[in-house]
Amino acid sequence: MTLLLEKPARAPAMTDKAPYWTMRRRDELAGWLMVAPQLAGIVAFVIVPLGLVVWYSLHEWNVLAGSFTFIGADNYAALADDQQLGPVLRATGLFSAGLVVLNLSLALFLAVLLNQKLRGTVVFRTLFFSPVVVTLVAWTIVWGFLLQDNGGVNAFLDVLGIDGPNWLRSGGTAMASVIVVQLFKNVGLNMVLFLAALQGVPAELYEAARIDGASAWARFRRVTVPLISPTILLTMILTIVGSLQVFAQIAVLTQGGPGTSTTVLVYYLYQQAFQFHHFGYGATLSLLLFLIVLVLTVVQWRMRRRWVFHEN
């Protein structure tokens, strides 16, 4: 508004020549300056690092010797030859698929349950949401103790007369354990998003469906799911992206073992870069991860037209 008021004051003095600082230009400049901090942040913390990762991936970088040698596409050739990569991608896919399916179904199930107008639902909502605010590493360390062979989970199973497996030390159960630890950590967040969506579903639609004789399942399937589908899409994208970037849980609970059964992509790139000092190859792996996340997100975004309600 200040700019608008100042313009007429100066205008009479410059009748023959149009002023450079027209209102439009001033507004444009102001606009640029407003977004400058945000833009500078994105350039400094997203664009430049991304460019650097591409640059690093073309080099062999020996941190100890302090050498940084251009090797062209050698790291990409190594990526194609890497025999570890197959198992790593399998583990990553398994983790993501397991987590997304379990997380979304459990979150939706809890949200539907806690959407009822019953006493005590607030307590349960708080209870299920509370792990979201707990520090990730603290949460994981506690689970690490519980899942030990002589830990809390097996002690509980023992009371029930069940001989529990060595959760974190055998192939199948280690992956399942990591998924479940992550599931309970974050299911509350998706649950809250679903709750918000459920509460936005108009009650008259249910009423109409009921009058038409729709069963509870049909009402859920034909009314609830389509109406909350934008939220399903959102939670799905967030959960998939998050699951592909899992690191701390693996580092604390299994260190990628037993064998390489829980070595997911981010943990593998950490090993390559920071433990084995192959920083160039680590950068190449991180580009692979970036590409996978990008493709999955684009695919989901494009597919949304087929199943997400409210979209054109």
Add this chain to the structure above:
Amino acid sequence: MKTLTAALSAAALLALAGCGGGGSGSADEGPVDLRMTIWSANAKHLALFDQIAAGYKKDHPEVGKITFEPIPFDSYTTTLTTQIGGGNVPDLAWIFESSAPDFVSSGALEPIDKDADLVPSTTANWEKDGKLYAYPFSTSPLGVFVNTDLVKAAGRPAPAEQIAAGTWTWDEAAKTAAAVQARGGKGGLVVGDFDYKGWDTLNAVWAGWGARPWSEDGKTCQFDQPAMADAMTFLHKLVFTDKGMPGPGVTKDFFAGDSGMILTQISRAALLEKAKFKWDLVPLPKGPAGDYSVVGQAGIGVFKRGKHADAAKQFLAYFTNAENSAKLAQFFPPPRKSQLNAATLGKANPLLKPAQLDSVVVQGIERGTIKPSHTGYAEIQQTVRASLDRLWKPDADVKAVLAGVCSKINPLLAK
């Protein structure tokens, strides 16, 4: 206009904040600050280091702060190399013996003066082309700490008695371990820092069978050799058949009185200061290949790319001179001939008896082999860990697993 001014000043502030790091290049002026990364956070260790540093600063007014920066043991080398990669190079650092070849061969370290008093076997790991690249400040033999209360309660003779009778062998140690664990709730023998991941700690057991992970020249895998198969079969049986070692995923803290024996470095004796049980320190049991001893090492190096390499070298020379070495000896067995005797060590180690020091430390260092190391160690370590995971199951085929280890690491050893 206010909006414009506010936006301009915000942009100017941002630009200033962005450039702030680059402007001050006057590192050479004013006092020189030194930083040494270490993996101990023990208050007594730090107090001693600070005391030595204070003594140095008295005669060196040009030195400002000397900081000892503890980094957790488990992620030590990773954190250190990340610091170096990020340009935050410490002036000095402790280095594990396993990473010695990587650090020494990379040319990252400054050569340092070699004192004639140093025992030759202690410096071998840290030399290249006749020059010494790190001071082996800790040369710590592995020994067995025994909770004699638990061993007696299990009806087994104390290891000290067995040593006197000449029967302190791995078979006897296994029987003792199994007897302790059979009483329930307690662990038998714990191998320190192993946890079914740090397999290199098992070197202290294999060496008794004459087994090595790879050949002396580092080129060939030896996991598939008969001696290794015998040693690993012994361990597998101890864990799963005799039940003398807590299994995978089970934690038993010796120092809290939860296990009968622990095989570890003698520098851990400090943890026994407040122990509520009777304990003893004995040498490693005799293996099928006879008496043996294994020594763990740690060095201190000076980084070429540190800001004050010369000042760091001078400080290192002071930190490890004969007088300070004698002080450090209370925690870290010294590599100096003149100090490797029970009398000197005894003054610094009130918790240990002269006989224990002589049998475990003095003779251990003289006879001991240093734990094997290799360039690219972290990758080999991780690959062997992943392959050996299949061994830690009751029905494992030991020989097949060990052959699998070799097929995985031979390409890495050949690099």
